[in-house]
Amino acid sequence: MVVEWVILTLTNESLAGARQSTVARELNVHRSVIHRLWNHYQRDQNASRRRESGRRRITTTADDRYLLRCARRRRTLTARRLASQLSAAAGRPMSLQTESRRLHEGGLFARRPVACVSLSPAHVRARLHWAREHHSWIPEHWGHALFMDESLFNIQSDSRREMIWREPGTRYRAPNIVERDHWWRVSCLGRDSNERPYRPLRVRWGFRHSCPISRRNPTPSCTAFYRCNGY
Numbered sequence: 001m002v003v004e005w006v007i008l009t010l011t012n013e014s015l016a017g018a019r020q021s022t023v024a025r026e027l028n029v030h031r032s033v034i035h036r037l038w039n040h041y042q043r044d045q046n047a048s049r050r051r052e053s054g055r056r057r058i059t060t061t062a063d064d065r066y067l068l069r070c071a072r073r074r075r076t077l078t079a080r081r082l083a084s085q086l087s088a089a090a091g092r093p094m095s096l097q098t099e100s101r102r103l104h105e106g107g108l109f110a111r112r113p114v115a116c117v118s119l120s121p122a123h124v125r126a127r128l129h130w131a132r133e134h135h136s137w138i139p140e141h142w143g144h145a146l147f148m149d150e151s152l153f154n155i156q157s158d159s160r161r162e163m164i165w166r167e168p169g170t171r172y173r174a175p176n177i178v179e180r181d182h183w184w185r186v187s188c189l190g191r192d193s194n195e196r197p198y199r200p201l202r203v204r205w206g207f208r209h210s211c212p213i214s215r216r217n218p219t220p221s222c223t224a225f226y227r228c229n230g231y
Helices: 002-012 016-027 031-044 061-073 079-090 096-105 121-133 139-143
Strands: 109-111 114-116 145-150 164-166 177-179 181-191 200-210 221-228
Touching: 016 031, 061 079, 061 096, 079 096, 139 145
Parallel strands: 114 177
Antiparallel strands: 109 164, 145 181, 181 200, 200 221
16 A cells, blocks of 8 residues: 555656655655655556565475374374474475474464363262262271272373364364373272171272363362272
């Protein structure tokens, strides 16, 4: 719009040379800028900006579409893995900076996923059954139980540093949610009664703890489970 206004102003004036300084002052630019623009219009009858010679894009439109499709299909892939896949598909090396820029241009950014609980009706039934079984127990019953703390180790890393590729505003969509569960359990060894012969009773129960799904539900969820006489 500014270029058209400059050309129209200079064309309508009979003394165009005298008006260049006035237009430059109104636009707060140097007079040489208006002078070059006017000469370019008189020479080519066109004031459009010439195509500048810049660095050629190493990726094509098909490469960009392939990269975005791979990132949306497997959102947990790292930038290095995506860059290697794109390099293998395109047949030429791609840097991590180029791959990150193409993902950002497509609207995908690396964000921390939301952790949710993966409960099922079976978990609810198991918790209810365990509560009904032990609802009538008195301190004497619990006195025959030997409590042992049993540690559970997970060989898989859960550092909560896993990132996913997602669009802004899609935090709570199903593809952007990762399930994480933490287990805590206790085993006890005792006997069902004081009468002979003693029958060993082994009870194992614990809780399945999960992270809150959102700020609206800040309370962690727990699901109880138990097994008796073997597990």
